[in-house]
Every structure is written in structure tokens, then in C-alpha cells.
Amino acid sequence: MIGRKNMGRASPVFLVLLALGFFFATYNLLTMIIHNREKAVADGLDGVPDPIIQMPGNANTKTTVRTKVPFHVALTATDAPYSKWQCRIMYYWYKKVKDLPGSDMGGFTRVLHSGKSDDLMDEIPTFVVDPLPAGLDRGYIVLNRPWAFVQWLEKASIEEEYILMAEPDHVFVNPLPNLALGGLPAGFPFFYIKPAQHEKIIRKFYPEEKGPVTDIDPIGNSPVIIKKSLLEQIAPTWMNVSLRMKDDQETDKAFGWVLEMYAYAVASALHGVQHILRKDFMLQPPWDLEVGKKFIIHYTYGCDYNLKGELTYGKIGEWRFDKRSFLRGPPPRNLSLPPPGVPESVVTLVKKVNEATANIPDWEKEEKE
Ligand SMILES: *[C@@H]1O[C@H](CO)[C@@H](O)[C@H](O)[C@H]1NC(C)=O
Ligand SMILES: *[C@@H]1O[C@H](CO)[C@@H](O)[C@H](O)[C@H]1NC(C)=O
Numbered sequence: 001m002i003g004r005k006n007m008g009r010a011s012p013v014f015l016v017l018l019a020l021g022f023f024f025a026t027y028n029l030l031t032m033i034i035h036n037r038e039k040a041v042a043d044g045l046d047g048v049p050d051p052i053i054q055m056p057g058n059a060n061t062k063t064t065v066r067t068k069v070p071f072h073v074a075l076t077a078t079d080a081p082y083s084k085w086q087c088r089i090m091y092y093w094y095k096k097v098k099d100l101p102g103s104d105m106g107g108f109t110r111v112l113h114s115g116k117s118d119d120l121m122d123e124i125p126t127f128v129v130d131p132l133p134a135g136l137d138r139g140y141i142v143l144n145r146p147w148a149f150v151q152w153l154e155k156a157s158i159e160e161e162y163i164l165m166a167e168p169d170h171v172f173v174n175p176l177p178n179l180a181l182g183g184l185p186a187g188f189p190f191f192y193i194k195p196a197q198h199e200k201i202i203r204k205f206y207p208e209e210k211g212p213v214t215d216i217d218p219i220g221n222s223p224v225i226i227k228k229s230l231l232e233q234i235a236p237t238w239m240n241v242s243l244r245m246k247d248d249q250e251t252d253k254a255f256g257w258v259l260e261m262y263a264y265a266v267a268s269a270l271h272g273v274q275h276i277l278r279k280d281f282m283l284q285p286p287w288d289l290e291v292g293k294k295f296i297i298h299y300t301y302g303c304d305y306n307l308k309g310e311l312t313y314g315k316i317g318e319w320r321f322d323k324r325s326f327l328r329g330p331p332p333r334n335l336s337l338p339p340p341g342v343p344e345s346v347v348t349l350v351k352k353v354n355e356a357t358a359n360i361p362d363w364e365k366e367e368k369e
Contacts, residue, residue: 056184056217056274070106071162071178071225074152075170076145077110079118085330086168086323088363091124092356093172103175106160113148123360127156136243142260143246145221146239146267153232163231165222169323170282171297171352178225179278185226185268187219187275188282193261194218201251205241205266216269220261223281223296230273238267286311289343297349299323309341321350330364333357 073094077083087110098105110126112118117128129151137143149165162178179186195202195216202213221238242263245251255262268275282296286303302324304317311317319338325331334357335350357363 052279054189054277054279056276068104069162069178070104070160071164071180072106072158072160072228073108073164073166074149075108075110075166075168076148077112077168078141078144079112079114079116081329082323082327083168084118084120085326087120087124088330088360089353089356090166090168090170090172092360093352097172097175100175102177104178105164105176107158109152109156109158111148111152113144127152129155138246140246140257140259143242145260146235146242146263149221149231149235150239153228153235158228161228162225163228164225165231166296167222167298169299170223171299171349172295173291173297173348173352174293174295176295179276179281180225180227181276183227183230185224185230185273185275186278186281187217187224189218189277189279190220190258190261191218193220193258193265195262195265198254198262201254202262202266204248204251205244206269210270215274216265217275217277219265219275219277220258221264224264224275226273230271234264234268234271234273237270238264241267241270283345285345285349286313286343288345291345291348297345297352299349303338303342303346303349305338305342305346307339309339321346321353331357333363 075087075090077087091108091110094105094108097103108125110120110124112126112128113131115128115130117126120126129148131137131144132147162180164176195213195218199213202216206213206216226234242260245255245259245263252259280292280294282298283291283294284298284301286301286305288294291297299321300323302313302320302322304312304315304320304322306312307318319336319342321335321338331353334354337350338346
């Protein structure tokens with residue numbers, strides 16, 4: 001009765017509001033549809049063949065439904081100054097892109113495998129795990145990664161169903177969607193991981209009855225987005241395989257610094273898991289020239305140029321950005337931008353580093369060690 005009376009009185013205003021409401025609802029729905037369609041096209045799921053994305057041979061099309069569920073970003077790290085400054089930049093860019101449209105990024109954890117907390121605990125969400133027993137890594141620190149994942153998955157409560165395995169020298173340049181498709185994880189194909197060219201060695205860890213060596217993806221554990229339940233199965237095997245590979249002289253010699261990547265690739269194959277290979281997962285300056293729609297800049301290679309903007313790779317350039325120039329502490333704020341002619345990917349990288357260091361409080365704080 002009261003409602004009726006009020007409604008009668010307010011009806012012109014009410015109708016206008018109703019109409020506006022309809023308009024915005026329809027508008028939102030339309031933009032959502034357009035947005036999702038664009039996303040589907042970008043993801044190559046619109047019937048358009050896309051060489052950027054390579055599906056595993058055994059992919060079951062039923063599982064290839066885009067997974068719009070959040071993933072947890074897990075960053076394995078140590079407490080060395082070299083690892084710390086990279087983690088700070090990495091976390092800064094995670095926060096910047098996390099809530100942008102198109103992102104499925106959930107929570108973030110730095111999985112610190114030094115066995116003790118450090119002075120970044122308040123700045124970056126961190127979970128401390130144990131390093132391998134002394135001597136087991138034989139100086140090859142990254143052997144700690146699988147053990148770190150085993151412990152973290154076992155002990156931490158992780159809300160998300162999916163995990164992105166990330167590394168300190170990753171800079172998010174575009175909001176990252178969940179690239180996994182249901183039970184199919186997504187990984188980045190590295191040109192230098194070539195299981196088929198190491199058949200004899202691979203067979204020591206991937207026996208013939210398991211299948212052809214081409215089952216083994218040309219990937220490492222990072223970047224990979226994978227269902228947590230799968231990673232829980234793979235991680236202990238990954239640890240096991242990496243330790244056995246390190247123990248085997250011939251394998252250690254052949255794989256060198258990428259041994260732990262091969263170990264992940266073999267371990268996942270042992271569990272029958274193959275990855276969608278996404279070339280757009282990341283870019284690696286100076287070899288990749290443009291950021292475009294790729295998601296992560298991986299600054300593992302030094303960028304050396306002369307003042308004419310020509311790459312002088314392997315020879316220290318008149319202008320350079322190389323993470324290894326800063327082994328003992330952070331790079332200074334406001335690094336000089338490269339000379340004209342240097343690719344956009346390198347310019348963007350330096351700008352991203354500068355933006356992060358300009359905005360992170362106490363950037364060049366004294367190391368408390
Ligand atoms: C690791 O490998 C050893 C053999 O070297 C085996 O006995 C053990 O069960 C394996 N553990 C896991 C978790 O795969
Ligand atoms: C950064 O360095 C450039 C010279 O390379 C200088 O012109 C600019 O003012 C500096 N910016 C800040 C914020 O210090």
C-alpha cells in the first residue's frame with residue numbers, strides 16, 4: 001500500500017532509472033561479449049589457426065575450454081641481494097597488472113628457499129621453506145626450486161586451483177589470463193630445450209615403455225600455469241629427477257645450467273602431462289624486439305648496444321642493461337635509456353625497471369646482512 005502509493009508518485013523517475021538500468025546492463029553485457037570474443041580470438045580459440053599457440057598432440061578437445069579461474073603467482077627466490085631486488089620489481093609489476101581487465105591473477109607468494117626470513121617479509125607476501133640439505137645442490141642453487149615447491153604445496157594453504165610458477169627476472173607487461181585449459185597446463189617453449197636431440201640421456205630418466213621422447217615438452221618449470229593438483233603430483237618427481245640428473249655425470253655435463261628445466265619437462269611427461277606451448281607467454285630481450293601482446297618480459301640475457309643502437313651481444317656495449325651487473329645489490333634508480341635505434345622491447349624493459357625503482361620505497365636501502 002505504502003509502496004504502491006510511493007511507486008505511483010515516483011513512477012516517472014522510477015521508469016527513467018529502470019530504463020537507464022536496462023541500458024547499462026545491456027551495454028555491459030555487450031562489452032563483455034565483445035571483450036570475451038576479442039580474448040577468444042587472441043587466445044586462438046575462435047577457429048583461427050594461431051601458430052603462437054601449439055596444442056599438445058594428445059589434447060582432448062573436451063578439455064580445451066578456457067579456464068577463467070584465478071591462478072596463484074608463486075615466485076621461488078633466495079635471500080641473496082641479487083634475488084631480492086629482482087623480486088621487488090617483479091612484485092611491483094604483479095600489483096600493477098593484477099586487477100586490469102583480462103587478468104586472472106590471484107594471490108602472490110614469494111617462496112623463499114633460504115630457510116629463514118629476510119627484510120622483505122613486510123613488503124612481499126612470503127612463505128619460507130627449507131633449502132636442500134647442505135651440499136646436495138653442489139652449488140647449483142636452482143636445484144632448490146623443486147624442493148621448495150614440494151614443501152610449499154604441502155604446507156601452505158593456497159586458495160587458487162591453479163599456480164603460475166614464476167621467477168624473479170620476470171616483469172609482467174600485460175595482464176595475464178589463465179592460459180591453462182582445464183587439465184592442460186600452459187608453458188613457454190624454449191628454443192634451447194631439445195629433448196629429441198638428447199635421446200640417449202633422456203632415456204635414462206624416461207624409459208622407452210613410457211613413450212617417445214617427443215612426449216617431452218621443450219619447456220622448463222617457469223613460466224608454467226598448471227592445476228595445483230597436477231603440480232602436487234609432478235613436484236616430488238621433478239625433485240627426484242633433478243637430483244638424479246645432477247648425480248649422473250654425463251647428464252650434468254650435457255644439460256649444465258638448464259638441467260633443472262629438463263628435469264621438470266621429463267617429470268611432467270612421466271605423469272603423462274603435456275603442456276600447451278605459448279610463444280606469447282613471454283619475450284626475451286634483446287632477441288624479441290617488441291612487447292606486443294606478450295605477457296612477461298624475461299630479462300635473462302644481457303642487452304648490449306653501441307651508441308648507434310646496434311646490438312653488440314657478447315661484447316660489453318657502450319650502453320648496457322644486464323641483471324648480472326648488479327650481483328651484490330640493486331641497480332640505481334633512473335637507469336639511462338638506451339640510445340635511439342634500440343628495439344622497443346629493451347626500451348620498455350628499462351622503463352619498467354625505472355618505474356618500479358622510482359616507486360618502491362627505500363629502493364637502495366642498506367642490506368641488513
Ligand atoms: C625417487 O627416486 C628413488 C629412486 O632413485 C625412489 O626410490 C623414490 O621412491 C623416488 N621418490 C619419489 C618421490 O618419486
Ligand atoms: C633521470 O635521468 C635523466 C638523465 O638521464 C634526467 O634528465 C632526469 O631528470 C632524471 N629523472 C629523475 C626523476 O631523477
